[in-house]
Amino acid sequence: MTTPQLTLYNTLTRTKETFVPIDVGNVCMYACGPTVYDFAHIGNGRMAIVFDLLFRLLRQVYGTDHVTYVRNITDVDDKINARAARDFPGLPLNDAIRRVTEGTAAQYQSDVTALGCLEPTIQPRATDNIAEMQALIGLLIRRGHAYVTNGEVLFAVSSMSDYGKLSGRNLEDNLAGARIAVEAHKRNPADFVLWKQSSDDQSGWDSPWGRGRPGWHIECSAMSGRYLGQLFDIHGGGLDLIFPHHENEIAQSRCAHGTPAMANVWMHNSFLQVKGQKMSKSLGNFFTIAQLLETKDFGGRQWPGDVLRLAMLMTHYREPIDFTVKRLEEAETKLRDWQRAAQGATLADGDGPDASVVSELADDLGFHRANIALDVIAKKANREGNEVAKHCLAATLRFLGFGLDTLLVSEGETAEPPHLAAAIAERLDACNAKDFAKADAIRAQLAEQGITLMDYKDETGARQTRWEIRR
RNA sequence: GGCCACGUGGCGGAGUGGUUACGCAGCGGAUUGCAAAUCCGCGUACUCCGGUUCAAUUCCGGACGUGGCCUCCA
Numbered sequence: 001m002t003t004p005q006l007t008l009y010n011t012l013t014r015t016k017e018t019f020v021p022i023d024v025g026n027v028c029m030y031a032c033g034p035t036v037y038d039f040a041h042i043g044n045g046r047m048a049i050v051f052d053l054l055f056r057l058l059r060q061v062y063g064t065d066h067v068t069y070v071r072n073i074t075d076v077d078d079k080i081n082a083r084a085a086r087d088f089p090g091l092p093l094n095d096a097i098r099r100v101t102e103g104t105a106a107q108y109q110s111d112v113t114a115l116g117c118l119e120p121t122i123q124p125r126a127t128d129n130i131a132e133m134q135a136l137i138g139l140l141i142r143r144g145h146a147y148v149t150n151g152e153v154l155f156a157v158s159s160m161s162d163y164g165k166l167s168g169r170n171l172e173d174n175l176a177g178a179r180i181a182v183e184a185h186k187r188n189p190a191d192f193v194l195w196k197q198s199s200d201d202q203s204g205w206d207s208p209w210g211r212g213r214p215g216w217h218i219e220c221s222a223m224s225g226r227y228l229g230q231l232f233d234i235h236g237g238g239l240d241l242i243f244p245h246h247e248n249e250i251a252q253s254r255c256a257h258g259t260p261a262m263a264n265v266w267m268h269n270s271f272l273q274v275k276g277q278k279m280s281k282s283l284g285n286f287f288t289i290a291q292l293l294e295t296k297d298f299g300g301r302q303w304p305g306d307v308l309r310l311a312m313l314m315t316h317y318r319e320p321i322d323f324t325v326k327r328l329e330e331a332e333t334k335l336r337d338w339q340r341a342a343q344g345a346t347l348a349d350g351d352g353p354d355a356s357v358v359s360e361l362a363d364d365l366g367f368h369r370a371n372i373a374l375d376v377i378a379k380k381a382n383r384e385g386n387e388v389a390k391h392c393l394a395a396t397l398r399f400l401g402f403g404l405d406t407l408l409v410s411e412g413e414t415a416e417p418p419h420l421a422a423a424i425a426e427r428l429d430a431c432n433a434k435d436f437a438k439a440d441a442i443r444a445q446l447a448e449q450g451i452t453l454m455d456y457k458d459e460t461g462a463r464q465t466r467w468e469i470r471r
Numbered sequence: 472g473g474c475c476a477c478g479u480g481g482c483g484g485a486g487u488g489g490u491u492a493c494g495c496a497g498c499g500g501a502u503u504g505c506a507a508a509u510c511c512g513c514g515u516a517c518u519c520c521g522g523u524u525c526a527a528u529u530c531c532g533g534a535c536g537u538g539g540c541c542u543c544c545a
Contacts, residue, residue: 031545032545033545035543035544040545041545043544044545047545079543167474167475167541168474169473169474169475169540169541170473170474237545238544238545239475239476239539239540240539240543240545241544242540243474243540243541244540268545270538270545271538272545273538276537276538277538278538278544280545281543282543314483314494315483315484318476320477320539324482326483326496327482327483329495330482330483330495330496331483333494333495333496334494334495337494340508366485368483368484368485369484369485371484371485371493372484372485372492372493375493376493382509382510383509431504439504440504443506443507452506452508453507454508454509455506456503456508456509466507468508
Protein backbone atom coordinates (compact mmCIF):
# COMPACT_ATOMS: atom_id res chain seq x y z
CA MET A 1 0.00 0.00 0.00
CA THR A 2 1.01 3.60 -0.31
CA THR A 3 2.60 5.03 2.76
CA PRO A 4 0.58 7.92 4.11
CA GLN A 5 2.57 10.77 5.51
CA LEU A 6 2.40 10.81 9.26
CA THR A 7 2.11 14.03 11.22
CA LEU A 8 2.51 14.09 14.96
CA TYR A 9 2.33 16.85 17.55
CA ASN A 10 5.66 17.10 19.30
CA THR A 11 5.64 18.48 22.82
CA LEU A 12 9.30 19.33 22.41
CA THR A 13 8.59 21.87 19.68
CA ARG A 14 4.91 22.53 20.42
CA THR A 15 4.09 21.99 16.78
CA LYS A 16 2.83 19.29 14.50
CA GLU A 17 5.68 17.80 12.54
CA THR A 18 6.05 15.37 9.72
CA PHE A 19 7.18 12.10 11.21
CA VAL A 20 10.41 10.76 9.80
CA PRO A 21 11.51 7.46 11.34
CA ILE A 22 15.16 6.96 12.15
CA ASP A 23 14.90 3.51 10.59
CA VAL A 24 11.80 2.67 8.56
CA GLY A 25 12.65 -0.96 9.11
CA ASN A 26 12.24 -0.58 12.86
CA VAL A 27 10.18 2.29 14.17
CA CYS A 28 10.62 2.60 17.92
CA MET A 29 8.23 3.93 20.52
CA TYR A 30 8.35 3.96 24.29
CA ALA A 31 5.46 4.69 26.63
CA CYS A 32 5.63 5.04 30.37
CA GLY A 33 3.53 2.24 31.76
CA PRO A 34 1.94 1.59 35.11
CA THR A 35 3.41 1.56 38.56
CA VAL A 36 2.02 -1.71 39.74
CA TYR A 37 0.84 -1.16 43.27
CA ASP A 38 -2.89 -0.88 42.67
CA PHE A 39 -5.66 -1.24 40.11
CA ALA A 40 -5.32 1.05 37.10
CA HIS A 41 -8.11 3.56 36.68
CA ILE A 42 -9.77 4.50 33.43
CA GLY A 43 -7.58 7.58 33.13
CA ASN A 44 -4.56 5.29 33.06
CA GLY A 45 -6.51 3.32 30.49
CA ARG A 46 -6.72 6.33 28.21
CA MET A 47 -2.95 6.46 27.96
CA ALA A 48 -2.80 2.76 27.10
CA ILE A 49 -5.49 3.21 24.44
CA VAL A 50 -3.95 6.29 22.85
CA PHE A 51 -0.56 4.69 22.45
CA ASP A 52 -2.10 1.43 21.35
CA LEU A 53 -3.81 3.35 18.57
CA LEU A 54 -0.48 4.88 17.62
CA PHE A 55 1.12 1.43 17.69
CA ARG A 56 -1.58 0.08 15.39
CA LEU A 57 -1.19 3.01 13.04
CA LEU A 58 2.58 2.63 12.87
CA ARG A 59 2.20 -1.08 12.18
CA GLN A 60 -0.23 -0.29 9.41
CA VAL A 61 2.04 2.28 7.84
CA TYR A 62 5.44 0.66 8.30
CA GLY A 63 4.47 -3.00 8.54
CA THR A 64 3.56 -5.20 11.45
CA ASP A 65 7.09 -6.43 11.99
CA HIS A 66 8.71 -3.05 11.67
CA VAL A 67 7.55 -1.39 14.86
CA THR A 68 8.89 -1.92 18.36
CA TYR A 69 6.69 -0.72 21.19
CA VAL A 70 8.13 -0.77 24.67
CA ARG A 71 5.87 -0.13 27.63
CA ASN A 72 7.55 -0.54 30.96
CA ILE A 73 6.23 -1.93 34.20
CA THR A 74 7.39 0.00 37.22
CA ASP A 75 7.76 -2.43 40.05
CA VAL A 76 10.11 -0.41 42.22
CA ASP A 77 8.33 2.25 44.15
CA ASP A 78 7.83 3.25 47.73
CA LYS A 79 4.09 2.92 47.35
CA ILE A 80 4.64 -0.70 46.39
CA ASN A 81 6.65 -1.25 49.54
CA ALA A 82 3.90 0.28 51.61
CA ARG A 83 1.26 -1.80 49.88
CA ALA A 84 3.29 -4.97 50.36
CA ALA A 85 3.71 -4.34 54.04
CA ARG A 86 0.03 -3.59 54.40
CA ASP A 87 -1.35 -6.51 52.40
CA PHE A 88 1.11 -9.24 53.29
CA PRO A 89 2.36 -8.42 56.78
CA GLY A 90 3.41 -12.00 57.46
CA LEU A 91 5.66 -12.40 54.42
CA PRO A 92 9.30 -11.41 54.00
CA LEU A 93 9.40 -8.05 52.23
CA ASN A 94 10.70 -9.28 48.89
CA ASP A 95 8.05 -12.00 48.69
CA ALA A 96 5.35 -9.57 49.65
CA ILE A 97 6.54 -7.13 47.01
CA ARG A 98 6.53 -9.82 44.36
CA ARG A 99 3.00 -10.77 45.29
CA VAL A 100 1.84 -7.18 44.95
CA THR A 101 3.60 -6.45 41.68
CA GLU A 102 2.81 -9.70 39.92
CA GLY A 103 -0.83 -9.59 40.86
CA THR A 104 -1.18 -5.97 39.85
CA ALA A 105 0.74 -6.40 36.61
CA ALA A 106 -1.48 -9.31 35.59
CA GLN A 107 -4.57 -7.30 36.43
CA TYR A 108 -3.28 -4.40 34.35
CA GLN A 109 -2.65 -6.65 31.41
CA SER A 110 -6.11 -8.11 31.52
CA ASP A 111 -7.65 -4.64 31.96
CA VAL A 112 -6.00 -3.09 28.94
CA THR A 113 -6.63 -6.18 26.87
CA ALA A 114 -10.31 -5.72 27.62
CA LEU A 115 -9.89 -2.16 26.36
CA GLY A 116 -8.74 -3.52 23.03
CA CYS A 117 -5.03 -2.87 23.44
CA LEU A 118 -2.48 -5.08 21.77
CA GLU A 119 0.41 -6.31 23.82
CA PRO A 120 3.45 -4.11 23.39
CA THR A 121 6.46 -5.73 21.79
CA ILE A 122 8.41 -5.59 25.04
CA GLN A 123 7.25 -4.94 28.59
CA PRO A 124 10.37 -4.67 30.68
CA ARG A 125 10.28 -4.52 34.45
CA ALA A 126 12.32 -2.04 36.41
CA THR A 127 13.61 -4.75 38.72
CA ASP A 128 15.10 -6.58 35.76
CA ASN A 129 17.07 -3.50 34.80
CA ILE A 130 18.77 -2.47 38.02
CA ALA A 131 22.22 -3.16 36.59
CA GLU A 132 21.47 -0.96 33.56
CA MET A 133 20.34 1.82 35.85
CA GLN A 134 23.48 1.57 37.92
CA ALA A 135 25.62 1.66 34.79
CA LEU A 136 23.83 4.81 33.69
CA ILE A 137 24.29 6.44 37.08
CA GLY A 138 27.97 5.53 36.98
CA LEU A 139 28.29 7.23 33.61
CA LEU A 140 26.57 10.34 34.88
CA ILE A 141 28.92 10.60 37.85
CA ARG A 142 31.95 10.07 35.65
CA ARG A 143 30.84 12.73 33.22
CA GLY A 144 30.24 15.21 36.01
CA HIS A 145 26.47 15.31 35.78
CA ALA A 146 25.81 13.63 39.10
CA TYR A 147 27.23 13.73 42.60
CA VAL A 148 27.08 11.68 45.75
CA THR A 149 25.90 13.36 48.89
CA ASN A 150 24.15 12.38 52.05
CA GLY A 151 24.01 8.78 50.88
CA GLU A 152 22.17 9.75 47.71
CA VAL A 153 23.26 10.14 44.14
CA LEU A 154 21.78 13.31 42.71
CA PHE A 155 21.59 14.63 39.19
CA ALA A 156 23.04 18.11 38.90
CA VAL A 157 20.62 20.07 36.73
CA SER A 158 23.03 22.98 36.45
CA SER A 159 25.42 20.67 34.57
CA MET A 160 23.05 20.60 31.64
CA SER A 161 22.87 23.81 29.68
CA ASP A 162 19.43 23.29 28.18
CA TYR A 163 17.71 21.54 31.05
CA GLY A 164 13.98 22.25 30.99
CA LYS A 165 13.51 22.39 27.24
CA LEU A 166 10.67 19.89 27.09
CA SER A 167 8.54 21.48 29.76
CA GLY A 168 9.45 25.00 28.72
CA ARG A 169 10.67 26.06 32.09
CA ASN A 170 13.98 27.26 33.33
CA LEU A 171 15.76 26.86 36.62
CA GLU A 172 14.96 30.39 37.72
CA ASP A 173 11.25 29.72 37.34
CA ASN A 174 11.59 26.58 39.34
CA LEU A 175 13.41 28.40 42.06
CA ALA A 176 10.59 30.89 42.21
CA GLY A 177 8.12 28.11 42.82
CA ALA A 178 7.62 27.95 46.54
CA ARG A 179 6.42 24.40 46.39
CA ILE A 180 9.81 22.84 45.98
CA ALA A 181 11.08 21.88 49.38
CA VAL A 182 14.58 23.19 49.68
CA GLU A 183 16.85 20.43 50.79
CA ALA A 184 20.16 21.57 52.12
CA HIS A 185 22.22 18.75 50.64
CA LYS A 186 21.21 19.61 47.10
CA ARG A 187 23.44 21.90 45.11
CA ASN A 188 20.39 23.11 43.27
CA PRO A 189 16.86 22.69 44.61
CA ALA A 190 15.86 21.13 41.29
CA ASP A 191 18.46 18.38 41.53
CA PHE A 192 16.76 15.02 41.64
CA VAL A 193 17.54 11.60 42.99
CA LEU A 194 19.14 8.91 40.88
CA TRP A 195 19.83 6.49 43.70
CA LYS A 196 18.78 6.55 47.31
CA GLN A 197 19.70 4.49 50.32
CA SER A 198 17.36 1.83 51.60
CA SER A 199 16.90 0.94 55.19
CA ASP A 200 16.76 -2.73 56.12
CA ASP A 201 13.00 -2.84 55.88
CA GLN A 202 12.96 -1.35 52.37
CA SER A 203 13.66 -3.09 49.11
CA GLY A 204 17.17 -2.50 47.94
CA TRP A 205 20.07 -3.60 45.80
CA ASP A 206 23.77 -3.44 46.42
CA SER A 207 25.54 -0.73 44.52
CA PRO A 208 28.76 1.27 44.51
CA TRP A 209 26.81 3.82 46.58
CA GLY A 210 25.57 1.38 49.15
CA ARG A 211 22.46 -0.72 49.38
CA GLY A 212 19.69 1.29 47.90
CA ARG A 213 17.05 1.72 45.25
CA PRO A 214 16.71 3.81 42.12
CA GLY A 215 15.02 7.17 41.85
CA TRP A 216 11.82 7.52 39.89
CA HIS A 217 13.16 8.63 36.52
CA ILE A 218 16.23 6.53 35.92
CA GLU A 219 14.41 3.33 35.04
CA CYS A 220 12.91 4.74 31.85
CA SER A 221 16.27 6.05 30.71
CA ALA A 222 17.78 2.63 31.36
CA MET A 223 15.06 0.58 29.73
CA SER A 224 14.51 2.76 26.69
CA GLY A 225 18.27 2.82 26.14
CA ARG A 226 18.53 -0.92 26.48
CA TYR A 227 15.67 -1.83 24.18
CA LEU A 228 15.45 1.08 21.77
CA GLY A 229 18.86 2.70 21.81
CA GLN A 230 20.25 6.07 22.77
CA LEU A 231 18.06 7.88 20.26
CA PHE A 232 14.67 6.56 19.24
CA ASP A 233 11.56 7.81 17.47
CA ILE A 234 8.69 8.40 19.84
CA HIS A 235 8.33 8.69 23.57
CA GLY A 236 4.89 9.02 25.10
CA GLY A 237 2.94 9.26 28.29
CA GLY A 238 0.41 11.35 30.16
CA LEU A 239 0.55 15.11 30.20
CA ASP A 240 1.56 15.15 33.83
CA LEU A 241 4.74 13.29 33.04
CA ILE A 242 6.21 16.17 31.05
CA PHE A 243 7.58 17.61 34.22
CA PRO A 244 9.43 16.36 36.03
CA HIS A 245 9.51 12.77 34.79
CA HIS A 246 10.21 13.15 31.09
CA GLU A 247 12.30 16.24 31.58
CA ASN A 248 14.53 14.28 33.89
CA GLU A 249 14.62 11.23 31.68
CA ILE A 250 15.89 13.43 28.92
CA ALA A 251 18.49 14.96 31.21
CA GLN A 252 19.75 11.57 32.33
CA SER A 253 19.85 9.92 28.94
CA ARG A 254 21.35 12.79 27.05
CA CYS A 255 23.97 13.59 29.65
CA ALA A 256 24.93 9.95 30.13
CA HIS A 257 25.34 9.37 26.41
CA GLY A 258 26.40 12.81 25.34
CA THR A 259 23.61 12.97 22.79
CA PRO A 260 21.59 15.98 21.61
CA ALA A 261 18.26 14.17 21.94
CA MET A 262 16.72 11.13 23.59
CA ALA A 263 13.63 10.72 21.43
CA ASN A 264 12.69 12.74 18.38
CA VAL A 265 9.01 13.05 19.12
CA TRP A 266 7.41 13.46 22.54
CA MET A 267 3.70 12.82 22.72
CA HIS A 268 1.43 13.41 25.68
CA ASN A 269 -2.19 12.57 26.17
CA SER A 270 -4.52 14.79 28.14
CA PHE A 271 -6.61 13.74 31.11
CA LEU A 272 -9.96 12.53 32.13
CA GLN A 273 -11.96 14.91 34.25
CA VAL A 274 -14.74 14.29 36.66
CA LYS A 275 -16.97 17.28 37.24
CA GLY A 276 -14.30 19.58 35.90
CA GLN A 277 -11.41 18.14 37.85
CA LYS A 278 -8.63 15.85 36.85
CA MET A 279 -9.35 12.21 37.62
CA SER A 280 -6.57 11.14 39.89
CA LYS A 281 -5.74 8.75 42.61
CA SER A 282 -4.87 11.47 45.04
CA LEU A 283 -8.25 13.16 44.59
CA GLY A 284 -10.01 9.83 44.90
CA ASN A 285 -12.43 10.69 42.07
CA PHE A 286 -11.53 7.73 39.92
CA PHE A 287 -13.03 4.52 38.68
CA THR A 288 -10.80 1.57 38.03
CA ILE A 289 -10.99 -0.20 34.70
CA ALA A 290 -11.96 -3.42 36.44
CA GLN A 291 -14.69 -1.59 38.32
CA LEU A 292 -16.21 -0.28 35.10
CA LEU A 293 -15.95 -3.63 33.38
CA GLU A 294 -17.20 -5.79 36.19
CA THR A 295 -19.26 -3.81 38.65
CA LYS A 296 -22.26 -1.50 38.52
CA ASP A 297 -20.49 1.29 40.36
CA PHE A 298 -20.63 3.77 37.48
CA GLY A 299 -24.02 4.60 36.05
CA GLY A 300 -25.56 1.56 37.69
CA ARG A 301 -24.31 -0.90 35.12
CA GLN A 302 -21.28 -2.64 33.66
CA TRP A 303 -19.53 -1.23 30.60
CA PRO A 304 -18.02 -3.30 27.77
CA GLY A 305 -14.34 -2.70 27.15
CA ASP A 306 -14.72 -1.44 23.63
CA VAL A 307 -17.41 1.02 24.66
CA LEU A 308 -14.86 2.44 27.08
CA ARG A 309 -12.30 2.41 24.29
CA LEU A 310 -14.54 4.38 21.94
CA ALA A 311 -15.51 6.78 24.71
CA MET A 312 -11.81 7.52 25.17
CA LEU A 313 -11.11 7.89 21.46
CA MET A 314 -14.11 10.06 20.57
CA THR A 315 -12.10 13.00 21.82
CA HIS A 316 -8.70 13.90 20.47
CA TYR A 317 -5.93 12.62 22.69
CA ARG A 318 -4.62 16.08 23.50
CA GLU A 319 -7.98 17.35 24.72
CA PRO A 320 -9.42 16.70 28.16
CA ILE A 321 -12.43 14.41 28.49
CA ASP A 322 -15.21 14.82 30.97
CA PHE A 323 -15.97 11.30 32.06
CA THR A 324 -19.74 10.90 32.21
CA VAL A 325 -22.37 8.21 31.86
CA LYS A 326 -23.84 10.10 28.91
CA ARG A 327 -20.55 9.88 27.05
CA LEU A 328 -20.36 6.13 27.57
CA GLU A 329 -23.94 5.74 26.42
CA GLU A 330 -23.22 7.72 23.30
CA ALA A 331 -20.16 5.59 22.60
CA GLU A 332 -22.23 2.48 23.03
CA THR A 333 -24.94 3.67 20.65
CA LYS A 334 -22.38 4.55 18.04
CA LEU A 335 -20.44 1.34 18.35
CA ARG A 336 -23.61 -0.71 18.20
CA ASP A 337 -24.63 1.11 15.03
CA TRP A 338 -21.27 0.34 13.48
CA GLN A 339 -21.40 -3.28 14.51
CA ARG A 340 -24.92 -3.61 13.16
CA ALA A 341 -23.86 -2.07 9.86
CA ALA A 342 -20.86 -4.39 9.64
CA GLN A 343 -22.84 -7.48 10.45
CA GLY A 344 -22.41 -10.45 8.22
CA ALA A 345 -19.02 -9.49 6.84
CA THR A 346 -16.41 -12.22 6.78
CA LEU A 347 -12.88 -11.07 7.23
CA ALA A 348 -9.67 -12.63 6.07
CA ASP A 349 -6.43 -12.12 7.99
CA GLY A 350 -5.00 -9.63 5.58
CA ASP A 351 -8.03 -7.40 5.20
CA GLY A 352 -6.91 -3.88 6.00
CA PRO A 353 -8.63 -0.73 7.16
CA ASP A 354 -10.25 1.96 5.06
CA ALA A 355 -7.68 4.33 3.60
CA SER A 356 -9.54 7.49 4.60
CA VAL A 357 -9.62 6.34 8.22
CA VAL A 358 -5.91 5.63 8.15
CA SER A 359 -5.14 8.99 6.66
CA GLU A 360 -7.18 10.78 9.33
CA LEU A 361 -5.27 8.91 12.00
CA ALA A 362 -2.05 9.76 10.24
CA ASP A 363 -2.79 13.39 11.00
CA ASP A 364 -1.82 13.41 14.67
CA LEU A 365 -4.13 10.54 15.57
CA GLY A 366 -7.24 12.34 14.37
CA PHE A 367 -9.64 9.70 15.50
CA HIS A 368 -12.43 12.23 15.79
CA ARG A 369 -12.22 12.71 12.04
CA ALA A 370 -11.85 8.98 11.44
CA ASN A 371 -15.02 8.68 13.44
CA ILE A 372 -16.83 10.74 10.81
CA ALA A 373 -15.37 8.58 8.05
CA LEU A 374 -16.68 5.53 9.86
CA ASP A 375 -20.16 7.04 10.01
CA VAL A 376 -20.02 7.57 6.27
CA ILE A 377 -18.95 3.98 5.64
CA ALA A 378 -21.60 2.67 8.01
CA LYS A 379 -24.26 4.63 6.20
CA LYS A 380 -23.15 3.15 2.91
CA ALA A 381 -23.07 -0.31 4.43
CA ASN A 382 -26.64 0.11 5.62
CA ARG A 383 -27.84 0.83 2.14
CA GLU A 384 -29.06 -2.44 0.82
CA GLY A 385 -26.52 -4.89 -0.34
CA ASN A 386 -23.43 -2.74 -0.13
CA GLU A 387 -21.14 -5.62 0.73
CA VAL A 388 -18.00 -3.67 -0.07
CA ALA A 389 -18.77 -1.00 2.48
CA LYS A 390 -19.85 -3.60 5.02
CA HIS A 391 -16.62 -5.47 4.62
CA CYS A 392 -14.57 -2.32 4.75
CA LEU A 393 -16.30 -1.22 7.94
CA ALA A 394 -15.67 -4.57 9.59
CA ALA A 395 -12.01 -4.57 8.65
CA THR A 396 -11.59 -1.01 9.87
CA LEU A 397 -13.26 -1.70 13.20
CA ARG A 398 -10.98 -4.66 13.70
CA PHE A 399 -7.97 -2.55 12.85
CA LEU A 400 -9.02 0.05 15.40
CA GLY A 401 -9.26 -2.56 18.12
CA PHE A 402 -13.04 -2.84 18.34
CA GLY A 403 -14.97 -6.07 18.47
CA LEU A 404 -17.50 -6.81 15.76
CA ASP A 405 -20.03 -8.56 17.92
CA THR A 406 -19.47 -7.33 21.44
CA LEU A 407 -22.69 -5.36 21.66
CA LEU A 408 -25.06 -7.53 19.73
CA VAL A 409 -25.45 -11.00 18.36
CA SER A 410 -27.66 -11.87 15.47
CA GLU A 411 -28.31 -14.19 12.63
CA GLY A 412 -25.39 -15.99 11.15
CA GLU A 413 -23.82 -16.53 14.50
CA THR A 414 -23.56 -19.92 16.02
CA ALA A 415 -24.95 -18.88 19.35
CA GLU A 416 -28.60 -18.86 18.31
CA PRO A 417 -30.66 -19.20 21.47
CA PRO A 418 -32.62 -22.44 21.67
CA HIS A 419 -36.27 -22.33 20.63
CA LEU A 420 -35.82 -18.95 19.03
CA ALA A 421 -36.52 -20.27 15.55
CA ALA A 422 -39.66 -21.98 16.78
CA ALA A 423 -40.86 -18.85 18.55
CA ILE A 424 -40.29 -16.78 15.44
CA ALA A 425 -42.13 -19.27 13.28
CA GLU A 426 -45.02 -19.34 15.71
CA ARG A 427 -45.19 -15.56 15.68
CA LEU A 428 -45.11 -15.43 11.89
CA ASP A 429 -48.02 -17.85 11.78
CA ALA A 430 -49.90 -15.67 14.22
CA CYS A 431 -49.18 -12.57 12.13
CA ASN A 432 -50.33 -14.23 8.95
CA ALA A 433 -53.49 -15.25 10.78
CA LYS A 434 -53.89 -11.63 11.92
CA ASP A 435 -53.67 -12.75 15.52
CA PHE A 436 -51.59 -9.76 16.51
CA ALA A 437 -52.25 -10.11 20.21
CA LYS A 438 -50.53 -13.46 20.19
CA ALA A 439 -47.76 -12.22 17.92
CA ASP A 440 -47.07 -9.25 20.17
CA ALA A 441 -47.07 -11.47 23.23
CA ILE A 442 -44.37 -13.65 21.72
CA ARG A 443 -42.37 -10.60 20.74
CA ALA A 444 -42.71 -9.12 24.22
CA GLN A 445 -41.62 -12.37 25.79
CA LEU A 446 -38.48 -12.46 23.67
CA ALA A 447 -37.83 -8.81 24.41
CA GLU A 448 -37.65 -9.68 28.07
CA GLN A 449 -34.77 -11.96 27.19
CA GLY A 450 -33.07 -9.09 25.43
CA ILE A 451 -34.01 -10.34 21.98
CA THR A 452 -35.29 -7.77 19.51
CA LEU A 453 -37.31 -8.92 16.51
CA MET A 454 -37.28 -6.99 13.29
CA ASP A 455 -39.74 -7.74 10.51
CA TYR A 456 -39.03 -7.19 6.87
CA LYS A 457 -40.34 -8.38 3.56
CA ASP A 458 -38.41 -10.70 1.27
CA GLU A 459 -38.33 -10.50 -2.51
CA THR A 460 -41.69 -12.19 -2.79
CA GLY A 461 -43.24 -9.74 -0.38
CA ALA A 462 -43.65 -12.30 2.37
CA ARG A 463 -42.99 -11.28 5.96
CA GLN A 464 -39.69 -12.43 7.40
CA THR A 465 -38.12 -11.81 10.78
CA ARG A 466 -34.59 -10.96 11.78
CA TRP A 467 -33.43 -10.96 15.37
CA GLU A 468 -30.76 -9.32 17.40
CA ILE A 469 -29.61 -9.62 20.98
CA ARG A 470 -28.18 -6.68 22.84
CA ARG A 471 -25.36 -7.66 25.05
C1' G B 472 3.58 33.89 41.30
C1' G B 473 5.85 31.17 36.69
C1' C B 474 4.71 28.02 32.51
C1' C B 475 1.08 25.40 29.17
C1' A B 476 -3.59 24.19 26.98
C1' C B 477 -8.60 25.23 25.86
C1' G B 478 -13.43 28.09 25.22
C1' U B 479 -18.54 26.07 18.64
C1' G B 480 -25.94 24.50 19.10
C1' G B 481 -29.23 20.17 24.74
C1' C B 482 -24.71 16.82 24.41
C1' G B 483 -20.17 14.80 21.76
C1' G B 484 -17.33 16.92 18.15
C1' A B 485 -15.34 18.95 12.86
C1' G B 486 -14.25 23.00 9.89
C1' U B 487 -13.89 27.62 7.38
C1' G B 488 -12.18 35.00 5.95
C1' G B 489 -18.21 35.12 2.84
C1' U B 490 -22.20 29.47 1.00
C1' U B 491 -21.48 27.17 7.89
C1' A B 492 -19.89 19.19 8.86
C1' C B 493 -20.95 14.54 11.22
C1' G B 494 -23.08 11.77 15.28
C1' C B 495 -26.41 11.35 19.74
C1' A B 496 -30.79 13.20 21.77
C1' G B 497 -35.41 16.01 19.88
C1' C B 498 -39.17 16.90 16.00
C1' G B 499 -41.66 15.58 11.23
C1' G B 500 -42.14 12.02 7.26
C1' A B 501 -41.52 7.13 4.51
C1' U B 502 -41.96 2.06 5.87
C1' U B 503 -44.78 -1.23 9.55
C1' G B 504 -51.00 -4.37 11.77
C1' C B 505 -48.12 -1.98 15.83
C1' A B 506 -43.04 -1.98 16.66
C1' A B 507 -37.82 -2.54 15.81
C1' A B 508 -34.20 -1.60 12.21
C1' U B 509 -33.42 1.42 7.95
C1' C B 510 -34.13 5.69 4.81
C1' C B 511 -35.57 11.05 3.94
C1' G B 512 -36.19 15.97 6.03
C1' C B 513 -35.93 19.90 10.10
C1' G B 514 -34.20 23.04 14.31
C1' U B 515 -30.84 25.97 17.84
C1' A B 516 -24.03 27.69 17.89
C1' C B 517 -19.41 29.71 17.20
C1' U B 518 -17.50 33.33 25.66
C1' C B 519 -17.15 38.77 25.66
C1' C B 520 -14.91 43.55 23.99
C1' G B 521 -11.93 46.07 20.62
C1' G B 522 -8.97 46.04 15.87
C1' U B 523 -7.84 44.59 10.59
C1' U B 524 -11.30 43.71 6.38
C1' C B 525 -16.22 44.98 1.59
C1' A B 526 -16.94 40.70 4.98
C1' A B 527 -14.77 37.18 11.05
C1' U B 528 -16.94 31.97 14.47
C1' U B 529 -12.43 31.82 11.49
C1' C B 530 -6.72 36.72 11.56
C1' C B 531 -4.61 40.30 15.55
C1' G B 532 -4.96 42.43 20.60
C1' G B 533 -7.32 42.45 25.26
C1' A B 534 -10.78 40.68 28.94
C1' C B 535 -13.30 36.83 31.26
C1' G B 536 -13.83 31.70 32.13
C1' U B 537 -12.18 26.49 32.50
C1' G B 538 -8.44 22.85 33.04
C1' G B 539 -3.32 21.23 33.68
C1' C B 540 1.97 21.39 35.36
C1' C B 541 5.40 23.66 38.96
C1' U B 542 4.91 17.63 44.78
C1' C B 543 3.43 11.10 43.79
C1' C B 544 0.11 10.84 39.50
C1' A B 545 -1.61 8.66 32.60
